[in-house]
Amino acid sequence: MADIKSMGKVVGVNGNMVTVEFEGEVLQNEVGYVQVVAAEGKSSLKAEVIRIKGNRADLQVFEMTRGISIGDKVEFTENLLAVTLGPGLLGQIYDGLQNPLPQLAEKEGFFLKKGVYLNPLPDDKKWEFTPSVKIGDTVVRGDSIGVVPEGIFQHQIMIPFGMYDTYKVKSIVGQGSYTINEKVAEVEDSKGKVIPLTMKFQWPVKRAVDAYAERLKPVEPMITKLRLIDTFFPVAKGGTYCVPGPFGAGKTVLQQITSRNAEVDLVIIAACGERAGEVVETLKEFPELIDPRTGRTLMERTIIICNTSSMPVAAREASVYTAVTLAEYYRQMGLDILLLADSTSRWAQAMREMSGRLEEIPGEEAFPAYLESVIASFYERAGIVKLKNGKTGSVTIGGTVSPAGGNFEEPVTQATLKVVGSFHGLSRERSDARKYPAIDPLSSWSKYKTSLDSKAVEYARKLLFRGSDVAQMMKVVGEEGTNIEDYILYLKGDFLDSVYMQQNSFDPVDNSVILERQKHIFKIILEILGTIFNLPTKEEARQYFNQLRQLFLDFNGTSWQSEGFKAKEKELLQLISSKQKSVEETVSAMLENTK
């Protein structure tokens, strides 16, 4: 192994791909820098090896390739594309390669100048370090050697995940303030080599972090405070879900709301190839919004990875990996992390562009043949794990999909559906009708267990299907041709949809509903659905359900367990019993159970 890093020179440029003739050894996925001499000065552009043939390697450049010429030097780094892990990640806004954007803006102004790479973590910030090991202790990768407070968390300083030996602590600093570059400990490996440790280390983004004891089955729900999701299509901590939908159906809005309300420790937003304007909203609003769980601003529990649509495509491909690696890092500290990727279609398109340049044989719609396996291995990085210290941590991944023409029969949606645990399909009809969330309750599904009584939820969902069947039929035969039982069934389905499945996103109470309240009001819903009503005519039935709906919507707007809440609830129960003949047996059994 030579200490001198391999060098090469450019022999071809095609779009964002350069071909390099090299000497020495080159790793697949190794990072190299193309040295460009341009009129405005020298710059070195980050690139990643994606194919090697003989003494030539193809590299995808993470920047615009304008100005590169044949013969330009390329310096290889021997490292894979990696992120820097350590305290100071929280609240940061990075591009796909972990460049801090606000600092870049301070330095370079309005535009993203190419070839400028800044340190991802603040170098001069002092962290209050408290050691948790002593000299002579045995440690392995992922073990904590101390903690520093980072915002609301105790940030564990861990043995780098890439150190696979067993080590003995040779020295450890005392409690005090240190920067991330100062040595905090020394460990000795089994061969007697002493390795100094700081608070930061690197980890290649395309390798899953696996320094945990075992992976567990995701069962505990991740609460989003959206009734339709939590009750009907739940997502488990450590699970995966996808949100496909045509443009304008509200994918990004749904993600934004989830990022605010989700009951997790940490949210990582990967804005991948989407509008910059939407990221700006999050960027400007999160520092102002207070997280009700912690009393601190939302920004303190958020990391944004932002590679918007006009930023270089290769970095877009890297951005989702950067995001998931950061999530896995915090999972090692026993935290629950939600990763929101918007949109995975843009990520897949970035792969397609590169595949085209490599002249690979195209698959469906010119996506590469390995599309499915790449999507699968990305979602597989989600999971709830048991750490070596017995704690658990989880990474939940929610990805939006932007199918061409809003048609779900396209490769990215289909490949995603194969691997995710929950599917929240958005429909144009529902969003046009201003129904929020626009998740289609008839076609969506979840493999995770609901936090409510699953039989009752199933009953409600079946009723919705039956109601929708009646609605379809009514379009043909008209209201006159429908019998009163079917008509009431239709009204019940419509009622369930409008008062429970939909929420008023502008209402401060109704926009986020805690699980306890969902459980409580679902019982009332269930009773209504299971009630055999004394409503002889359609006119009466319609009026009664309108009344019921109006009252329930008002009820939804009252804050949990307030006076108004109790009053409305009483009124509601009276209205129900006023027309109640009896309750279906199955339903009364369910109601009995939940008492």
Added chain:
Amino acid sequence: MRKVYSKIESIAGNVITVSAEGIKYDELAEVTSAHGKSLAQVIKLSDDKVSLQVFSGGRGVSTNDEVRFLGHSMQISVSDNLLGRIFNGSGEPRDNGPSLYENMTEIGGPSVNPAKRIIPRNMVRTGIPMIDVFNSLVESQKLPIFSSSGEPYNELLARIAMQAEVDMIILGGMGLKYDDYLFFKDALEEGGALSRTVFFVHTASDPIVECLLVPDVSLAVAEQFALKGKKILVLLTDMTNFADALKEIAITMEQVPSNRGYPGDLYSQLAARYEKAVDFEGAGSITLLAVTTMPGDDVTHPVPDNTGYITEGQFYLKGGRIEPFGSLSRLKQMVNKDTREDHRSLMDGMIKLYAAYKETVEKKSMGFRMSDWDTKLLKYGAIFERELMDLTVNISLEKALDKGWEILAECFKSEETGMRSELLNKFWPNK
């Protein structure tokens, strides 16, 4: 002195290949052939082979024509002298005026740092009620006008160009019919807006490569002026021609097509242009309106579909009117709260009633009997379409809102409109 190469090794479509050294990717060259000079851009480097895309096309280029590399990428002169001038996609004058060489600026520059963007907050008034009242255009917004062929989209653009309250207008025409080009020229001249307008025009008969340059040139100029604090409105027509040019070139370059022959990077290519719309903190802004004709009136066609994912809403032009239902300005709620207190409610109320009118029209066409309410709605719909929806109506937002109340009062009783009583008390016209 730069070296001149005089041996072209291959010519395929618009792409020529020469052997040369020290050439940079994306660099420009000048190709001198019997038909005159043309610019060409390096699009591929492979060992000593340099592939160039000739802006005026490969037709008539001979194997021993001269190729002289210029050592820089595509540039455009940016100065006040541009105002009132007309250029082609390569930045050469097409109005018999002099060529401009001062302050040359590279086109297709880097994108704006998202951390430097600000949340949009100013409305761009156009004097068109269907935009100002119902789907307000916001400074720094990017909006396409989805339109079937045959709709008066160029007339609409010309009207917006004449009436919009901005400092400067840049009009980029791609694949324009020569008549349309003359129409724009005449309309802006008559409207007195020519002196604050710059044209970059590619007509249908011009070389296809120049079509690709039009948005980049237009937006590069816009960006420079915006950085100096100017409010710029960029109008592009028609982005479908731009996408088709991309397709044509991708196919001749033997790229693998993805969807209906369009290249796989169509989304990124469109986004790179649309995302230039921006509001610079402490400087000016770029607002972008782009016509996207929908082949076969199909919104799921790759061009409108990809566009919809990029832009912040869309205007649907249908039957000569901006359709109130399909149209959406995603940013309107950022500005219409600060205009006049009745703006939002009136907008919602009028649209709800108009939706009811549409249902009534359907009922009527099926031969149902018309109730009193139906008759009122029919009257309302007709007046609404005539007085507010018609594209020739040109009134300020405030006048349009007043007009809205008048129309309502003419057709309905105040309690029939479903509006809050405090607004009715204040704004309902007393006769």
